[in-house]
Amino acid sequence: MCAHSSGTIGFPLRLLAREVYDRVCAIKGEDACALITGEERIEPPNARYFLCTAEAMPRDGGNRAFVALDEAQLGADRERGHIFTDRLLNARGREETMLLGAATLEPMVRALVPGALIEERPRFSTLSHAGACKLSRLPPRSAIVAFSVEQVYQVAELLRRFRGGAAVVMGALSPQTRNRQVELFQSGEVDYIVATDAIGMGLNLDVHHVAFASLSKFDGVRQRRLFPSEMAQIAGRAGRHQTDGTFGTLSGGQGTRGRGSPLEFTEEEVFAIEEHRFAPITKLFWREPQPRFDTLDVLIGDLEASPRVESLTAAPEAIDLAVLKRLSEDAEITRGVKTSGHVRRFWEACQLPDFRQLGPEAHARFVARLWSDLQHGHIGADFVARRIDELGNTAGDIDALQGRLAAIRSWAYICQRPDWVLARDEMAARARSAEAKLSDALHQRLTERFVNRRTAVLMRGMGKDAGLLRVNLEDDGRVTVEGQPIGHLDGFRFVVDPEASHEDRKLMLAAAEKHMAALLAQKANKLIADELGELSIADGKIMRDDKVVAELERSKLITQPRIVMTRELVQLDPAQKSRLQDALRVWLTEQLAPLAPLQAIEEAAEDPEAGSEVRALLLTLADRNGTVWREDAGLRHIPKEKRPFMRRLGVTIGSLDVYMPALLKPAPRRLLKALGVDPRPVREQMEAVIESAKPMPTGYRRAGRQAIRVDMAEKLFRSAHEQRAKAQAAGDKGAKGFPVDIALATSMGLADENFRSLMKDAGFRQGQKEELAEGMYGPERPVPWTWRAPRKDNAPQPRHRPAGGRKGKPVGKPQGKPDNQRHSRGPRKPANQPATGKALAGLADLLKK
Numbered sequence: 066m067c068a069h070s071s072g073t074i075g076f077p078l079r080l081l082a083r084e085v086y087d088r089v090c091a092i093k094g095e096d097a098c099a100l101i102t103g104e105e106r107i108e109p110p111n112a113r114y115f116l117c118t119a120e121a122m123p124r125d126g127g128n129r130a131f132v133a134l135d136e137a138q139l140g141a142d143r144e145r146g147h148i149f150t151d152r153l154l155n156a157r158g159r160e161e162t163m164l165l166g167a168a169t170l171e172p173m174v175r176a177l178v179p180g181a182l183i184e185e186r187p188r189f190s191t192l193s194h195a196g197a198c199k200l201s202r203l204p205p206r207s208a209i210v211a212f213s214v215e216q217v218y219q220v221a222e223l224l225r226r227f228r229g230g231a232a233v234v235m236g237a238l239s240p241q242t243r244n245r246q247v248e249l250f251q252s253g254e255v256d257y258i259v260a261t262d263a264i265g266m267g268l269n270l271d272v273h274h275v276a277f278a279s280l281s282k283f284d285g286v287r288q289r290r291l292f293p294s295e296m297a298q299i300a301g302r303a304g305r306h307q308t309d310g311t312f313g314t315l316s317g318g319q320g321t322r323g324r325g326s327p328l329e330f331t332e333e334e335v336f337a338i339e340e341h342r343f344a345p346i347t348k349l350f351w352r353e354p355q356p357r358f359d360t361l362d363v364l365i366g367d368l369e370a371s372p373r374v375e376s377l378t379a380a381p382e383a384i385d386l387a388v389l390k391r392l393s394e395d396a397e398i399t400r401g402v403k404t405s406g407h408v409r410r411f412w413e414a415c416q417l418p419d420f421r422q423l424g425p426e427a428h429a430r431f432v433a434r435l436w437s438d439l440q441h442g443h444i445g446a447d448f449v450a451r452r453i454d455e456l457g458n459t460a461g462d463i464d465a466l467q468g469r470l471a472a473i474r475s476w477a478y479i480c481q482r483p484d485w486v487l488a489r490d491e492m493a494a495r496a497r498s499a500e501a502k503l504s505d506a507l508h509q510r511l512t513e514r515f516v517n518r519r520t521a522v523l524m525r526g527m528g529k530d531a532g533l534l535r536v537n538l539e540d541d542g543r544v545t546v547e548g549q550p551i552g553h554l555d556g557f558r559f560v561v562d563p564e565a566s567h568e569d570r571k572l573m574l575a576a577a578e579k580h581m582a583a584l585l586a587q588k589a590n591k592l593i594a595d596e597l598g599e600l601s602i603a604d605g606k607i608m609r610d611d612k613v614v615a616e617l618e619r620s621k622l623i624t625q626p627r628i629v630m631t632r633e634l635v636q637l638d639p640a641q642k643s644r645l646q647d648a649l650r651v652w653l654t655e656q657l658a659p660l661a662p663l664q665a666i667e668e669a670a671e672d673p674e675a676g677s678e679v680r681a682l683l684l685t686l687a688d689r690n691g692t693v694w695r696e697d698a699g700l701r702h703i704p705k706e707k708r709p710f711m712r713r714l715g716v717t718i719g720s721l722d723v724y725m726p727a728l729l730k731p732a733p734r735r736l737l738k739a740l741g742v743d744p745r746p747v748r749e750q751m752e753a754v755i756e757s758a759k760p761m762p763t764g765y766r767r768a769g770r771q772a773i774r775v776d777m778a779e780k781l782f783r784s785a786h787e788q789r790a791k792a793q794a795a796g797d798k799g800a801k802g803f804p805v806d807i808a809l810a811t812s813m814g815l816a817d818e819n820f821r822s823l824m825k826d827a828g829f830r831q832g833q834k835e836e837l838a839e840g841m842y843g844p845e846r847p848v849p850w851t852w853r854a855p856r857k858d859n860a861p862q863p864r865h866r867p868a869g870g871r872k873g874k875p876v877g878k879p880q881g882k883p884d885n886q887r888h889s890r891g892p893r894k895p896a897n898q899p900a901t902g903k904a905l906a907g908l909a910d911l912l913k914k
Contacts, residue, residue, distance in 0.1 A: 073129045075119040082118055097111065124354060130160045131160060133165060134153060164178075207256070208264060213279075237422070271305060272310065273310055274303055277313070294344070369386075391426070407440070435479070449480065626740065659732040719778075724775050735747050754777070766823075782827045
């Protein structure tokens with residue numbers, strides 16, 4: 066439409082007309098766009114683009130360049146079909162006319178508009194049947210469709226209890242309320258939306274699954290099963306563009322089809338919905354669009370006349386015709402309806418929509434009261450203003466607000482008529498304002514009743530983004546998640562909010578578990594700052610400036626030392642002492658966070674499922690602070706299928722060392738030294754290559770006159786093994802060895818002679834440089850290298866006492882010599898190196914027993 070100089074589009078819903086009006090305004094500007102519906106009229110003087118409901122759309126299209134009719138298949142609807150049929154037959158654009166609708170309408174279009182060009186737009190995504198599913202197991206981003214207000218409320222209430230709530234969409238809601246509820250779902254505040262079949266038209270949602278709570282509805286005449294095309298219209302809300310969707314039914318008591326039989330689709334219905342194949346429309350409803358207004362009898366006769374075209378059929382009696390016939394039988398009401406002008410005006414009054422869904426009898430009484438004022442001229446502005454003010458009261462429950470909204474929509478329609486109300490523009494503005502207030506109040510009531518924001522927040526917190534939730538500890542000790550209270554801290558113990566339901570308690574405890582460490586650390590830091598000031602760890606003690614606050618005794622696990630408070634603090638009041646001990650324990654846990662990889666292997670070593678061989682290695686690795694020589698690791702006893710388990714723990718099995726790269730960083734090494742677990746010096750930057758020193762810095766191995774970090778050494782060994790594998794794959798039997806690129810070692814700062822010494826430890830030997838024969842010219846051949854596997858792992862070694870002292874002694878007094886103090890004399894192991902060998906094999910047997 067925007068490609069033409071002017072245009073008109075007719076929509077089935079006021080909501081759709083408003084949505085597209087906003088989009089066209091963004092393109093063409095508000096001065097060029099008009100919105101015309103039964104309850105709202107925005108028509109600038111120079112408007113060129115008109116967005117209308119089908120009823121408000123001009124019959125001939127308004128003499129615009131472009132005309133379109135949306136959802137044209139509604140010509141087969143019992144109540145409104147004749148309106149869409151008339152626009153299909155008569156609304157035409159000067160340059161282009163477009164009829165948008167389901168493929169089932171194609172036969173009728175070919176019969177009624179022979180020259181029409183038919184184009185198909187296939188669905189990009191796949192819609193598939195997912196079967197029945199319990200409400201408690203519905204996937205997120207699901208829509209549940211019911212066909213009665215009672216069932217909508219029932220499903221929404223259950224979702225509130227177990228999933229944090231749902232948005233609610235029904236045809237009786239005003240467009241503003243419907244939009245607000247949809248936004249509640251689209252924004253992700255709730256993951257479910259419960260709706261009537263109003264969801265099937267005019268709502269574009271981010272829905273992945275549609276679940277039917279019922280497959281039958283009351284169509285105004287009888288209770289009947291949905292047609293496959295109607296099922297598809299609703300199920301098609303699942304999936305957007307190229308995102309696939311699914312549909313199914315509710316099981317477990319929330320959905321039945323009567324008499325206790327299960328709710329399920331037939332195979333034919335599933336096939337039709339998935340393949341988009343439906344029975345074609347064979348008849349469209351028609352009613353005389355231009356009746357004569359000579360008398361009421363002539364008018365009724367024309368409205369009940371049969372069509373003269375075979376493809377059309379007379380429309381069933383709509384509510385406006387039913388009201389007209391009932392009122393025409395009352396001589397008191399029709400006494401003044403004599404002229405054609407009065408007949409026309411009387412018919413316009415009867416066409417007032419039944420927004421309150423009262424039915425023909427009750428609605429006819431409302432129209433009769435309206436006509437008693439209209440037949441004498443206009444309705445007084447004071448009377449209309451009083452009625453609008455009365456209906457604008459926002460007190461009451463959901464049902465009361467819905468009733469007032471329906472009534473105010475009737476008055477909004479009345480105020481839009483050009484000759485019904487005095488001060489029409491002012492009264493129309495009042496009606497829209499009252500409708501907006503009622504819509505906001507209804508949205509609030511629906512949200513309060515069917516959305517438990519705390520549960521919704523907690524349910525989102527159980528997902529993969531739980532760490533992104535905003536968790537706060539208030540000054541009064543309350544713990545909140547995204548502003549919703551979940552409990553409070555009693556000392557360093559979390560207490561769930563006593564007002565929470567049983568279902569919420571489980572979620573709160575789970576949410577607290579995810580965030581409690583940070584909250585406890587926050588509280589402990591504040592308490593310690595108030596009581597003791599700034600603390601640090603040094604020499605196996607907790608220090609405040611130069612004074613000892615507590616000593617750290619080694620326990621069974623290095624990462625869980627015991628806190629022994631000094632004599633001065635022991636003499637505190639028992640309650641204050643206990644509070645301070647708890648704070649120190651939480652503070653220490655936070656300080657030991659860099660040792661999380663070491664804690665992981667300590668915990669894995671306690672797990673019987675790991676196997677005795679793996680547990681023996683992990684115990685040794687933990688005792689050596691994350692680095693152990695390969696020959697001490699007992700790898701021969703470890704099954705190959707257990708090695709992926711070790712890799713998941715962050716353990717690297719190298720050519721000469723078994724180590725944890727995460728523990729080679731400065732922070733964990735400094736912390737281990739501060740705890741007194743590893744007395745060796747720690748490098749501030751942990752460079753790749755350093756000058757050799759005594760004692761050897763932690764995390765390094767000797768390489769001639771230099772030292773190299775163990776993970777960098779492994780990088781060099783792997784590069785050499787890759788070169789050897791390439792040479793073997795080439796299959797050059799005449800070659801005396803394989804080349805080794807020393808550029809990587811040079812870039813690390815490792816000297817050539819030290820590189821050769823390091824490689825010798827891993828079994829690599831450099832051969833002799835080959836000189837070119839006399840008379841030959843060209844680049845020098847690379848020096849060949851050979852490799853021979855080092856001596857077997859687990860050779861018998863002398864016993865040693867584990868570093869760190871006996872259980873119960875201060876952590877700051879380790880026993881035994883530091884790791885990795887060896888000379889570069891090939892793979893042979895010095896006599897003073899601690900070993901496991903047979904001792905580790907014996908330990909494995911002992912653990913098995």
